[in-house]
Amino acid sequence: MTDVHGSAQEGFSREAKTYSLGRPDYPEELLGWLGGELDIGAGKEVVDLGAGTGKFTALLMRTGAQVTAIEPVAAMREQLSEKLPGAKVLHGTAQAMPLAAQSIDALTCAQAFHWFANERSLHEIHRVLRPGGHLGLVWNVRDESVDWVVEMTRIVERYEGSTPRFHTGLWRQAFSGARFEPLRLREFSYQHVGPPEQVIVARVLSVSFIAALPEEQKQRVAEQLRELIASHPDLKGRSEVAVPYRTEAYSTRALG
Template identity: 40%
Template sequence: METNDLGRRVAAEVAGAGGIAGLRRLSEVVAALEERRTELVEELRRGQEATWEEIGQACGMTRQGATRRWAERLRARSFGVAAASYQHGRPGYPQALIGSAVPRQARKVLDLGAGTGKLTRLLVDAGLEVVAVEPDAGMRAQLAATVPKAAVRAGSAEHIPLPDGSVDAVVVAQAWHWFDPALAVPEIARVLAPGGTLALVWNVRDESEPWAAELGALMHRSTRQRIDTEPVLPAPFGPPERLEIRWEHETTRAGIIDMVASRSYVIALPEAERARLLADVEQLLATHPDLAGRDAIALPYLTRCTRVRLG
């Protein structure tokens, strides 16, 4: 009762005389409180200080409800602790992608969920004016250092810090599966100019190469992350155009280790299990007949792009 009374007093103070201004103030505070609650849940889970059962009880929900609400979001927010591995190990994108992902007439582009700037760099090098939005502070620091010509902003797909109709195109590389489409779709449509485009991009390892298939089997022996790389976008977006590019990422043994270490499901593993996995990947790279004695390695990829037009 005491906690409820405190909440009511704070809400009344924030809302003031009410009206639209009061509603706006309440909404801003609710968003800030929810963000802080998520941070606390993340701290408790990362330090193994509380179970999902205990977190659910503290939040007035069941264990299943707490897990559904936060588990995936915490995985999405885990990349910051491995930002250096992400930058070193993750592949970039083939140059041919730009002409398909961004219309020729586009000038200002939003890279949404930009990470450490793997695609941002290509967009800037193509002469585009780029705003890069990324929610994770660790990733943003890498992004700003890697692509200083981009305008780097804190934000998310559900809350884009740009005015209405302010960009010609939006690109989302390796991130759509972390978004809440019910909130992201109208928010992206809001910031796009009339007739603007949205491009969703994924790099997928080409496991038709036997050693790449063995690598994939190792990476997913504890968990399997299934991602739809050909999603269907609802209105107000039109029918999709799809493209697939086959290419090779020139990397090293250390680069592959960092690529594996930067996966969200690997970051989330218990430390002993994570160490075993990385040791087994090192063993594969050192002993597989196609890789033994080599440091320079060409890792085969398929880049898949879905582009849709607003309206």
């Protein structure tokens, strides 16, 4: 059994460039959260687990900490190294990190923890963190108080199947053991601004299970999104749109 879910391995391998193009970055306010909640700064050793193309890694590097990005999908690592040539990038998984025990001060998972939310992964995360070390989990969640955002989600979710997703909340079950303090949540508002082809079409095509679809089905998804853009009064004729997000940032600490 592989440590990387099939949808992630196939979809992210196929569409790493689309992921890099279409995924939103993160709110500036997270820099304060990284320092205040996770005690990340100069002199600290930090890991970005499931780093993907490095969108969150770039934010971590701005803290002055020593950052190591760990990512199992080769195509994603290539995008990360191209975007952040100074980054330390390692192949590894949440279940097997190439790190010594109690060697890091903090670990983050951005847009990733739902893929490996199980006891085995948390055991490995606990192994590499120093006692009292910090764990941060971050997700950009589309703001569905906006009607056309709801329509985006409707187009996506018909293909979801049993793929692990943040919105199910099942990832929380991994914390039922006693290895970590209770999770603390901070929320931030964010807008992904850009051409609709980038922030709507490429964003949806970067979703793992959409990226893994046969080409004909993937093109049908893109057509539905373009129909939405062409017909909705808040989107049609616009060269730039703002997709609203709610960024959820969870923090906890490893118990001794």
